[in-house]
Amino acid sequence: MDTEAQHTERDRSPGPATGPTGEGSRSVRRSPSGRSARMSLRTAALAGAACTAVVLLFSRFVLQPFLIPSGSMEPALREGDRILVNKLAYDEDSGPARGDVVVFDGAGSFAPPEPTDNPVSSVVREGLATLGLAEPADTDFVKRVVGTGGDRVVCCDRQGRIEVNGAAVDESYLYPGDTASEADFDIVVPEGRLWVMGDHRSSSRDSRDHLGSPGGGMVPVDRVIGRAEWIGWPAGRWTSLGGTDAFRHVPESDRSGGGHG
Known part of the structure; x- marks a missing residue:
């Protein structure tokens, strides 16, 4: 009986695997692993936030993806294409040139001057659009520059071509089967503004459609976001x-124009 009692007492005594000391030891062994996991998650979250911030800053100030929302620039650009817009293409000494494909803010020229979107949804949408993950704002447009400040742009000559400063322009980039324009016009582009048109002329609302709007369909140069440089997606x-x-072959204008011709 004494022997059995001694065994019983020894069985009740805490051991290294089951007693408080054992539990404490296991707790100590788990703790560094738990802290390491939390630190790894925190580091990953901070790294992700930093990368996102860098991408957003790069997109906002250097090279921004832009989702093409319509077919107005076919065949060069198709609906759904994601282009890369160079925001450093222009400066005070070098502005948009004839033939450039530009993205611009049309508020006040192609669209109402003050969009009435919900502020919160506008911020979210702007962030997604900056990454090329959502359609651009309703005030953002992509068109081709046809006339710059001082240019006289006329449509059309006897062969159905646009003339700029008296020189006919053979627009090989037009959508197959389209004419230069079904509407006649004769304008002089004011200094600091642009006359822009889509390549798919029969499916583009551009400067021609805003001749009677404030600004006469002309886009202020300082509203240009950048020049379209590449098609980045789809991969093909x-x-x-x-x-x-x-x-x-277009001659330079005398830069003395400032209204309708």
């Missing part, structure tokens, strides 16, 4: 959006 359409030589 990855290509550079090179310039065009359609305007190479």
Whole structure:
């Protein structure tokens, strides 16, 4: 009986695996692992936030993806394409040139001056649009520059071509079957503004459609967001959006214009 009692007492005594000391030891062994996991998650979250901030800043100030919302620039750009817009393409000494494909804010020229979107949804949408994950704002447009400040742009000559400063322009980039314009016009582009048109002329609302609007359909140069440089997506359409030589024979204007011709 004494022996059995001694065994019983020894069985009740805390052991290294089951007693408080054992539990404490296991707790100590788990703690560094738990802290390490929490630190890893925190580090990953901070790294992700930093990367997102860098991408947003890069997109906002250097190279921004832009989702093409319509077919108004076909065949060069198709609906659903994601282009990369170079925001450093222009400065005070070098502005948009004839033939450039530009993205611009049309508020006040192509759209109402003050959009009435909900402020919160506007911020979210702007962030997604900056990353090319959502359609651009209703006031953002992509068109081709046809006339710059001082240019006289006329449609059309006897062969159905646009004339800029008296020189006919062979627009090889137009959508197959389209004419230069079904509407006649004769305008002089004011200094600091642009006359822009879509390549798919029969499916584009551009400067022609806003002749009677404030600004006469002309886009202020300081509203240009940047120049379209590349098609980045889909992968099968990855290509550079090179310039065009359609305007190479156009003479410079005297830069004295400032209204309708």
